[in-house]
Amino acid sequence: MVPTMADLQLTDDVPPVADDGVWLACIECGETFAPFDEIRYTCDHCDGLLEVRYDDLPTFDEFEGSGVWRYNAALPFEEGITLPEGDTPLHEMPRLKDDIGVDALRVKHEGMNPTGSFKDRGMTVGVRVAQEVGVDRLACASTGNTSAALAAYGARGGMETLVLLPAGKVAAGKIAQASLHRARILEVDGNFDQCLDIVQDLAARGEAYLLNSLNPFRLEGQKTIGLEIMEEFYADNGEYPDRIVLPVGNAGNTAALYKCFRELVKAGAITEEQVPKLTGVQAEGAAPMVEAIENGYEDTRRWDDVETRATAIRIGNPVNAPKALPGIRETGGTAVAVSDEEITEAQRDIAGEGVGVEPASAASVAGLRKLRREGEVDSDESVVCLTTGHLLKDPEAAAEAGNEPEPVANSTEAVLDLIEEPSSVTETIRRQASKAADAPLVPALVASGLGVAYLYRKLRSKK
Ligand SMILES: *Cc1c(COP(=O)(O)O)cnc(C)c1O
Numbered sequence: 001m002v003p004t005m006a007d008l009q010l011t012d013d014v015p016p017v018a019d020d021g022v023w024l025a026c027i028e029c030g031e032t033f034a035p036f037d038e039i040r041y042t043c044d045h046c047d048g049l050l051e052v053r054y055d056d057l058p059t060f061d062e063f064e065g066s067g068v069w070r071y072n073a074a075l076p077f078e079e080g081i082t083l084p085e086g087d088t089p090l091h092e093m094p095r096l097k098d099d100i101g102v103d104a105l106r107v108k109h110e111g112m113n114p115t116g117s118f119k120d121r122g123m124t125v126g127v128r129v130a131q132e133v134g135v136d137r138l139a140c141a142s143t144g145n146t147s148a149a150l151a152a153y154g155a156r157g158g159m160e161t162l163v164l165l166p167a168g169k170v171a172a173g174k175i176a177q178a179s180l181h182r183a184r185i186l187e188v189d190g191n192f193d194q195c196l197d198i199v200q201d202l203a204a205r206g207e208a209y210l211l212n213s214l215n216p217f218r219l220e221g222q223k224t225i226g227l228e229i230m231e232e233f234y235a236d237n238g239e240y241p242d243r244i245v246l247p248v249g250n251a252g253n254t255a256a257l258y259k260c261f262r263e264l265v266k267a268g269a270i271t272e273e274q275v276p277k278l279t280g281v282q283a284e285g286a287a288p289m290v291e292a293i294e295n296g297y298e299d300t301r302r303w304d305d306v307e308t309r310a311t312a313i314r315i316g317n318p319v320n321a322p323k324a325l326p327g328i329r330e331t332g333g334t335a336v337a338v339s340d341e342e343i344t345e346a347q348r349d350i351a352g353e354g355v356g357v358e359p360a361s362a363a364s365v366a367g368l369r370k371l372r373r374e375g376e377v378d379s380d381e382s383v384v385c386l387t388t389g390h391l392l393k394d395p396e397a398a399a400e401a402g403n404e405p406e407p408v409a410n411s412t413e414a415v416l417d418l419i420e421e422p423s424s425v426t427e428t429i430r431r432q433a434s435k436a437a438d439a440p441l442v443p444a445l446v447a448s449g450l451g452v453a454y455l456y457r458k459l460r461s462k463k
Pocket residue numbers: 117119145146213247248249250251252253254312313358360361388389
């Protein structure tokens with residue numbers, strides 16, 4: 001059974017197991033547990049997901065400092081193992097905003113965290129908890145970014161890290177990070193979901209401390225994405241965004257954002273009407289959450305075969321679905337699947353505004369464009385798209401999506417000859433022109449001609 005809003009409701013009763021006003025609660029059966037006495041990731045009784053609860057929830061005026069630990073009044077500790085993380089930019093996207101056709105568009109670029117993804121926000125809290133419970137081996141299954149973040153924060157905390165990756169399905173930048181930060185990397189002949197099955201087994205046998213997003217403390221750190229968006233968007237616009245669009249893999253962020261908003265409402269910091277609509281985007285080849293939303297399922301069905309170039313969200317069994325599905329439904333949001341072509345196109349569009357993101361991140365913008373086109377999103381909405389990881393995480397995907405380098409002889413004359421010819425630059429101009437015009441050929445030829453003439457004159461005038 002997927003919990004309803006009522007099951008996820010934050011209560012005023014502080015159970016006797018609470019430690020300094022913090023405890024764990026099962027979202028299925030309501031059982032409560034002491035937070036740090038024993039290691040557990042799910043409910044002892046029903047195996048349901050656990051959530052961190054607090055006796056005292058802060059409003060915005062209780063936050064000070066910057067980054068994740070600015071929000072320590074909403075976290076289980078005052079400080080953690082920090083590199084430091086959070087405080088990421090909320091970019092304006094003026095051309096993309098007009099092109100997609102919404103009232104306001106911002107991109108919250110989580111690729112600007114220390115290891116290049118939002119996973120750092122979860123790890124700064126999660127590794128602090130690992131210290132508290134006294135473990136020395138940390139482990140995760142990962143599509144890449146979790147392993148990079150865990151390796152870095154584990155190294156910082158002086159702990160051993162073990163990461164299980166699906167062989168051949170992790171982007172180069174991410175493996176490089178895990179490797180240099182001294183993680184032990186095991187490449188499993190299987191997909192992410194199968195890696196997670198194994199790591200959960202290891203954790204259950206006490207062999208390692210699990211730092212996948214099943215660990216409820218990680219989501220506490222990731223909750224600060226929502227707090228930053230709300231504070232910054234309000235400071236700039238005098239209101240909160242109508243909608244937040246984000247890529248969905250294990251649905252940890254979707255769950256974390258929903259928890260952020262429930263806590264803000266409970267604290268009286270915002271009203272229920274001010275909660276942004278949570279809108280999840282998946283790749284067509286890995287879309288169990290979209291399937292569940294579209295069909296009104298209580299829980300997701302596990303997809304055994306998943307495929308997408310957005311490897312960070314190549315996940316068929318989103319473990320946080322029981323927390324995230326109510327988040328999408330209760331906030332009035334939705335979920336949508338996009339093709340790999342739409343993802344690549346969005347990656348180019350975002351890059352065209354100077355912001356570099358990895359493919360999974362671009363899914364948010366691709367999803368917004370699709371929902372806007374279908375009329376699911378109104379033109380008068382203000383929207384924040386979450387971009388979860390940095391462009392350099394997946395250099396191969398970036399090179400494939402971008403312009404082709406052109407070989408040229410080692411002389412100015414050769415360069416001039418080449419740039420007079422129709423080239424990949426001309427190709428790009430032609431592509432853009434044909435996108436703008438319905439009758440592509442003639443305007444495209446004119447545009448490309450003009451483009452090349454312009455470039456040529458510009459270069460000549462520099463000579
Ligand atoms: C982990 C990750 C995701 C998926 O996030 P969930 O919280 O698991 O839904 C999306 N994009 C990138 C780049 C990631 O690293």
